[in-house]
Amino acid sequence: MTDRTHITQTGGLDTHPVAEMYASEHQRGELSRREFMVRATALGLSAAAAYSLIGVNPAQADGHRVTPAAGGTLRIQQEVRALKDPRTFDWSQMANVTRGFLEYLIEYNADGSFSGILLDSWEANEDATVYTLNVRQGITWNNGDPFTAEDVAANFVGWCDGTVEGNSMATRMGGLVDPETNQVRDGAIEVVDEYTVRVTYPSPDITLVPGIADYPSAVQHRDLIGTNPADHGVGTGAYRITSYEVGVSARLERNPDHTYWGETYLDEIVFVDLGQDPAAWFAGAEADEFDMTYETVGEFVDLFAAIGWTQSEVTTAATVVIRPNQGNAPYDDVRVRRAIAMAVDPQVCLDLGINGQGVTAENHHVCPIHPEYAELDPLVHDPAGAQALLEEAGHAETEFELISIDDDYRKNTTDAVAAQLRDAGFNVTRTIIPGSTFWNDWTSYPFSSTNWNHRELGVQILNLAYRTGVPWNESGFSNAEFDELLTQANGIQDADARREVMARLQTIMQDEGVTLQPYWRSLFRHYRDGIVNADMHPKFEINVHYLGFAA
Template identity: 25%
Template sequence: MKHPLESLKTRLATGSMSRRQFMRSVVATGISAAAASSVADQVMAAAPKRGGTIRIGKGHGQTTDTMNPGTAENGYMVNLLQSFHGYMTEVAPDGSLVPGVAESWEAADGGKTWVFDLRKDFTFHNGKTVSPEDVIASINHHRGEDSTSAAKPLLSSLADVRADGPGRVVFELTSGNADFPFTLSDYHIPVGMSEDGKVDWKTGVGCGAYKLDNFEPGIRADLSRNDDHWDLENRAFFDSAELLAIIDANARQSGLLTGDLDAIDKLDLKTIERIKKAPGIKVHSVPGTQHFTFEMMCTSDPYTDRNLRLALKYAINRQELVDKILFGYGVVGNDHPIGQGQRFFNKDLPQREYDPDKARFHLKEAGLDKVKIELSAADAAFAGAVDAAVLYQNSAAKAGIEIVPVREPNDGYWTDVWNVKPFTAVYWGGRPVEDLMFSTAYESGVPWNGTRWSNARFDELLVTARAELDEEKRRQMYYEMQELVNMDGGLIAPMFASYVFGTRDNVGLPEGFASNWDMDGERCIERWWFT
């Protein structure tokens, strides 16, 4: 149970209690006035302060990025979109779901109908009140035959969305979905301003904690605090922010070491011990759902053959990659996208090990004695992706598989290489619930199914599990889905990587970081502060 003093300290730090009230309450617990005053000083010194401009270097971003939230696909854009946009719901640092633009919601008809009540007097950055019509237009941006949004499959079961008065939106689904409120937290689905029934995403007007002042794709974005936001007591402590796209790890780290940057993501793990020893720098490691993968297109030869896919899965030394690419900042993966800390992780599925003999066996089952294939990789995929491809090349050679690493350009990797070439290195941030991850990238025919894998049994289970309210029945279905991806899919998931990022020591940080995305759920701009 949390000690009463800790609760009082939290209330003082967040401003829900005055110093005088804190002193009176602490003294009442038997602590002396002098000791209570000292504690108050410490809490006030560590409490979030307002002011300053934070400069963040991200190892993502490309010149082809746009403000269209439906097509965003890298960490830079996730951070940017969540900084100036508002969302119906948000994933809190502890993984729970909390209100955003919607202040409350409830389900009916076994999860087939969801009713969301919007926050009152909530406005966009230009002063326009957020209305149900804005929500409806924002949702419909991801629906319909012409939609190119990666969120389209997440809303495939949505039959209708309608207004019910000035502050209520009703979602009617074709089948029940116990996790539907989590769907509306997805970074692709912000609440944008509507015009003539369509969302206007090009102007950069949002309703988030920061306003977007400038955006140069692949270079930088500049933001300033939205002083009319509903939750300024708990977020948006910086006056402004500079979000810089810096793919080169050495350049990012140099900026952090010299003080030109206040925070960076994707630290170079090869040199992390030197970074740790540098004065004024803090290194943070957060386990989460992030996984680094190699994806085979199951519709392109030779990957159409299940045995060839299995040969490639047995031909990779997972532990070697964790040791030499992640330097221990992660764990081995098991060729599916669900992390060990997630609710329905299949702990009963045997861990696939490096086994050249089994790889060679499946290669022969595919009618081959040897095979030569190209593997596309770039640092834009994940730090060390090219090195990982070389290590994979060495381990696969023992099974008669010749892998040829192809170093691709960083700029344009996500538009010209991933989801285009048949065998590529990929990173995934994961999703807070299993349904979102599977619906985004593994359901047959969805835009981000980079493996082009299609399995009727998997698709059936996905729909059934989504509507199932019995926890144990859902578990068994998600267990089977992970096994299907593991045994039949085009995914090689050798490692789950911790989020490792660095900050200057003048950056104030919360007690715990979110683990659904890098840098505190990619909400560092609104959750951090300067001490």
């Protein structure tokens, strides 16, 4: 078996000319360590090789895992959502359950590195047009079939299928999708041999590795792509689902009928759904109903620490957007959208929405921790100017219904926006919808708030959320210049050069009033003493194979 606690230290290239350039930039203080790890390992460098380039021992890296004791049951507080075709997963909670048996080609680690799971290694050519993927050998599906390059290729074909409603993976595949057919381009995916796949783009694209490390890219058996994994349970992971009740609980147990390729420790994992209210989570912790939170928010961060639970914090590009949908009047008028932005102070949203646990943002959804972030002039908070612009647009008396889920930080942030809009003279009605129904229409509300996960690159989030016509474009934004520039940015490996394009993309976002995006979140998780490898992940990921109790 392969010891999964050491996967990030094996496989991958020993060197790469572009990675060596990045290492020099890091040594000169021009790149943070996290930024260097993202760039270098995305090219195929192993984490160990990347660390060696900058003289760091991997055992000292953020998120370094330890080997737990064998056995035990771990209970995790988390929403239990209905499962579906993984390509259409739209919440991390779904993947956290299926990750026990549906694994990924590549994973994103807390230190910023990418490492192989079902891939042993990969390599990008110097202009990022050709990627060679080397499949880890000796893996079998739990139905007995061998895992081979044919499975990898079939998943790429499925990911590229833009005709599947809600398939956000097609957005992540970029130039691999033929815009005429909404299917994979001819010749883009080639099975070289039983354990090698070659991926060829028509033009440079740096987003492949981050894209296939995101949670909707769970790898299905080649004959089951497009199906709901809850219906068949076929996967390469160590666990199987023994019970699943939406809104209540999900139970995984070590699969006795499957010889797992790696190492895992727990006998059983139970996901306990206590709803959206963090007060209920805290009460559940005090009542010994679970051992680890999915996340901890607001004032409850301090409360969990006060009862002696271990606290894990990570700085991220996770956020909340409060966006008008441009397919609905009056939000089709840029003056209305800009008036909304002018009326809201991001600092107030940060303070009231998440108890100040983060930093302010700038309404363009690109974070200072993204390699290509461009610094723009500060936002102007001008309530009087907002009212004048609203009057010019003829909507001084219009009623604005602002919708949110009924929870903690999203509700609180949206309340803070509504209060500021009212102070600026807007006629605002607040509508609060229970979580059980809110997510059914999250992309189509005329004016509402949504949370977004961290992504490794700024171009990733712009591709997913703001490109014309993509499944997760909840703002209804469509701008030909923006789309063209974004495609250009996807092909620029050098972050400094990409930043020049990003400056224009960020400016377009602000000028068009696409969204209120007021802050970047620090994320927190708490867990009982004695649990290991449970630290908060920048993207909320929980890999049950790594979890356990201290030896």
